[in-house]
Amino acid sequence: MASDDTVPDNASRCPCDSGDTFGACCGPVLAGAPAPTAERLMRSRYTAFVLQDDVYLLDSWHASTRPDELELDRDLEWRRLVIVDRVAGGPFDREGVVEFEAFWSQGAQRGSLRERSRFARDGRRWQYVDGRVG
Numbered sequence: 001m002a003s004d005d006t007v008p009d010n011a012s013r014c015p016c017d018s019g020d021t022f023g024a025c026c027g028p029v030l031a032g033a034p035a036p037t038a039e040r041l042m043r044s045r046y047t048a049f050v051l052q053d054d055v056y057l058l059d060s061w062h063a064s065t066r067p068d069e070l071e072l073d074r075d076l077e078w079r080r081l082v083i084v085d086r087v088a089g090g091p092f093d094r095e096g097v098v099e100f101e102a103f104w105s106q107g108a109q110r111g112s113l114r115e116r117s118r119f120a121r122d123g124r125r126w127q128y129v130d131g132r133v134g
């Protein structure tokens with residue numbers, strides 16, 4: 001889990017831009033509740049990037065593709081998330097695809113990352129498999 005001073009209050013706006021509160025969106029997922037859909041898992045991983053929660057990022061990564069460690073860029077700030085497309089990834093699917101664009105800033109620089117990510121469900125738990133940047 002990220003250090004306490006970076007974790008948002010449950011009543012505050014969720015960093016993933018769902019429009020919901022942190023306590024009703026990514027908060028419980030980051031705390032260990034299974035994400036019901038691939039999109040919810042993707043959103044929680046975006047929020048984990050915002051909060052620099054590398055433990056959760058590795059935890060939600062499929063064992064077949066998970067890196068040994070994750071080096072997060074401490075001065076890169078993730079500012080906004082837009083979901084572009086989603087395929088399957090529902091509570092009864094085994095696989096899902098979510099395409100998103102995530103906007104960042106680093107000092108005076110601004111940019112965005114667009115990725116089409118694949119997810120797999122194992123039991124009740126969705127995990128990130130891999131992604132195609134483009």
Ligand SMILES: [Zn+2]
Pocket residue numbers: 014015016017018022025026027043044047
């Ligand atoms: Zn969220």
